[in-house]
Amino acid sequence: MITLVGIPEIETDRLRLRGPKTSDFDAMAAFLGSPRSAFVGGPVSSGQAWRSFCHLTGHWLHRGYSMFILADKSTDAALGMAGPWFPEGWPEPELGWSIWDADSEGHGLAHEAAVAARAHAYDALGWKTAISLIADDNLRSQALARRLGCTRDGSFSHETFGASQIWRHPAPEYLQ
Numbered sequence: 001m002i003t004l005v006g007i008p009e010i011e012t013d014r015l016r017l018r019g020p021k022t023s024d025f026d027a028m029a030a031f032l033g034s035p036r037s038a039f040v041g042g043p044v045s046s047g048q049a050w051r052s053f054c055h056l057t058g059h060w061l062h063r064g065y066s067m068f069i070l071a072d073k074s075t076d077a078a079l080g081m082a083g084p085w086f087p088e089g090w091p092e093p094e095l096g097w098s099i100w101d102a103d104s105e106g107h108g109l110a111h112e113a114a115v116a117a118r119a120h121a122y123d124a125l126g127w128k129t130a131i132s133l134i135a136d137d138n139l140r141s142q143a144l145a146r147r148l149g150c151t152r153d154g155s156f157s158h159e160t161f162g163a164s165q166i167w168r169h170p171a172p173e174y175l176q
Contacts, residue, residue: 017068024078031100039138079104082113084121095130122172133164
């Protein structure tokens, strides 16, 4: 098994943001196979979930960054993902998030991870701006974007994922 090297780890109060491990696939596949994944293109088959997992991993190799796995600090269980993301076809670099574990939703973990991931994108990667693409009906992610200080900045339609709203993050100089 190959391990990608050079992926930073970021610790928050409750999470460790780290690179993906093969053992994280089952948690991601369970999420992507469930109705809970509707806002990120699911539900999908296990085979399609594997392609998504490899896309996440390959992003580290080809872009030098990707979404981090949100790992529980005490158990290392994969609870979701968050971080910088810029696949082919995206309008701009994005900060994305999703909580895979249903029991972990509603506890502020996505906010905690998004704040840390945004700081990483601005400080370590030198980003001057970022967007989040959020499905029109994803009211929880829209609320999180507002909590992060984002403002609506147009719309985007992807050939596979369809219509989404563009939410613009505050520039680094406006964050404390």
